[in-house]
């Protein structure tokens with residue numbers, strides 16, 4: 001153990017990152033930048049090829065950053081850099097293996113651990129004495145100990161004795177200018193105290209602040225609490241948005257006013273519904289787990305219910321606004337501005353824009369979209385709209401019966417959008433700075 005910790009301290013260890021997506025790629029880059037020989041693994045061969053060509057597929061991990069890190073061949077210990085590996089056999093050379101694969105929900109909204117289980121099987125085939133394995137994917141408390149551990153131990157090696165196993169949740173907040181992978185404090189919990197210590201030693205060389213917790217389950221639960229806290233608070237302001245609108249109050253102004261209290265209040269903001277890989281999904285990992293303890297997570301369910309109702313509320317506001325102008329939604333042309341789930345991102349996973357499109361389709365509206373970061377809509381598990389982003393011009397804005405702002409990208413010139421449009425449905429208060437043409441704006 002002390003030898004492994006020493007190899008982390010001296011950067012002589014080789015670190016593997018499995019799953020090079022929104023979490024794994026910036027993590028691998030950060031580890032390589034900290035001076036480690038880093039090997040990346042992904043089942044998507046096109047991502048590996050793209051990285052080898054120094055081409056990033058994630059907007060906030062620029063290709064220039066990769067160009068200075070990517071190595072043409074598998075590194076030996078001590079050679080700082082990042083090698084995108086095509087072959088899982090390289091796993092056996094890694095001293096630390098960090099798993100960042102997806103943890104979605106199944107069709108029945110139950111945890112889908114198939115990616116974690118698949119990765120665990122691959123790691124198990126190459127597991128050797130003295131390695132550290134850490135799961136970073138968000139999941140319910142008990143996963144590392146009860147799902148990952150038996151798969152890794154199936155070959156006879158024991159966690160805590162022959163190899164080390166821990167959970168350390170990823171807290172990536174893409175595009176947050178104030179925090180990066182390196183500066184976000186990292187929770188670390190081992191399946192044994194020694195496992196936790198070894199994992200903390202690796203992260204401690206790369207990340208500014210490590211927060212050790214008693215065990216892996218505490219770290220798993222803490223990550224879920226963080227996301228549930230967001231989901232519940234977003235639901236609260238979404239519910240109040242509907243009420244305040246009926247009362248003739250602007251929810252955004254109310255939140256801004258409340259946020260001037262210097263203690264005891266954290267502002268959360270309403271929107272067209274939840275999006276992204278985390279908030280719409282992770283809370284239900286705990287709901288599912290709670291059932292095994294014969295408990296119902298009512299807060300989580302209620303928050304889910306309210307947040308899920310938001311796209312329909314937005315369409316209701318749009319329908320009313322068109323009606324006030326003597327138009328029906330049926331046959332109207334709606335231009336959706338922004339399909340990324342969050343401002344300035346190129347990530348459209350679970351975006352509420354898709355639900356809006358589905359509802360518009362059901363009401364026989366004609367819809368198109370513009371998003372500078374998402375040129376085409378790729379088919380997902382639920383949706384296949386086969387649309388391309390239309391150019392944002394005076395003509396496209398004027399041709400739309402309504403422009404629906406689903407994502408408040410900062411690249412948009414909202415003064416111009418309002419000026420050139422007939423009606424703007426704003427779900428993000430993106431037009432807060434627009435003074436001319438406010439009669440055309442409906443907050444929703």
Ligand SMILES: NC(=O)c1ccc[n+]([C@@H]2O[C@H](COP(=O)([O-])OP(=O)(O)OC[C@H]3O[C@@H](n4cnc5c(N)ncnc54)[C@H](O)[C@@H]3O)[C@@H](O)[C@H]2O)c1
Pocket residue numbers: 018019020021022023024041042043044047100101102103115118119136137138139170171172173174277278
């Ligand atoms: N995106 C975020 O902002 C964020 C933040 C915190 C936590 N998380 C969590 O981190 C985990 C990963 O999320 P993400 O957003 O990076 O997902 P992602 O889909 O962007 O990336 C996952 C990558 O894993 C690859 N992959 C799938 N199965 C694999 C396997 N068996 N072996 C190797 N690679 C495999 C996929 O091809 C993909 O490139 C999830 O549990 C998520 O909940 C995400």
